[in-house]
Amino acid sequence: MTPELISPQPDTPSHIQLITQELERLYPDARYDLDFTTPLELLVATQLAAQCTDERVNTVTRVLFQKYRSAQDYAQVSQEELEQDIQKITFFRNKARSIRAACQYILDHYQGEVPQTLREMVRLPGVGRKTANVILGNAFGISEGFIIDTHVGRLVRHFGWTTQEDADRAEQELMRIVPQSDWLPLAHRIIYHGRAICNARKPKCAQCTLQQLCPSSTVKP
The missing domain is CATH 1.10.1670.10 (Helix-hairpin-Helix base-excision DNA repair enzymes (C-terminal))
Known part of the structure; x- marks a missing residue:
């Protein structure tokens, strides 16, 4: 041009x-370069991606998403086991804690389903506006921000x-x-x-x- x-x-x-x-x-x-097939997978992948490369996240989630299929799976697993499963990710201990907390919140407040509004999304532990906008836009086709x-x-x-x-x-x-x-x-x-x-x-x-x-x-x- x-x-x-x-x-x-x-x-x-x-x-x-x-x-x-x-x-x-x-x-x-x-397109968004993280691999996912469900809103929950995108939530987890986006939390893992903070200060980490998309390539590494996709490598880890390729195995992770075969093991964890629901918010309940993440909420019920021990902190230590989830840390082991994502240990190749930067800041994996804090991220494991945030993922488990977010999934527990989803179980407690949204019947195990990822919410579809920005107002509800940012209530999840570890989820700010950027992550919420990523999930809403790419998983649901909703542009709130x-x-x-x-x-x-x-x-x-x-x-x-x-x-x-x-x-x-x-x-x-x-x-x-x-x-x-x-x-x-x-x-x-x-x-x-x-x-x-x-x-x-x-x-x-x-x-x-x-x-x-x-x-x-x-x-x-």
Whole structure:
């Protein structure tokens, strides 16, 4: 893509639309990279993924999900046994504790089923807005919020769509300026772009097709 004339001002509808369209062209098949077949599996995988690679999580859950099929399975297993099953994951002790607590809460309050609203989801131990948005969007097709991970937070600041460092405040600003139908697919595409081109330590601005739209680009006309 080589945008012509003068790039529109950041955070305007036309600027957002141009970036959204280009990211869609670049990453038409962008998706959440954790493997799952049920909302509960996605809840567990997302909790495991904090500060851990998706590849390692998928390797562990390939076996884990054969053993644990329900919230009751996780709630009833001992802390020590679950730790053993996920020991290849970073911070596995704390994550085992959070998974067991979340599943017990699901049993106690939601009849063993993962809830389908943001308000209910964030009541689960170890679940914040980002995790809740991931599960609602990818498991249920519900967009109540905008997924803000480290890639998304960094890139939307580069784009000039927000100056907020705080994820919750950045999310509220994005929800005001980005069409709701784009919240989930755009978040996935921004994550892909952050990994492929706009990494934190050494962004590849010279290779980026968004360079003429990005106020933070090191490539100047």
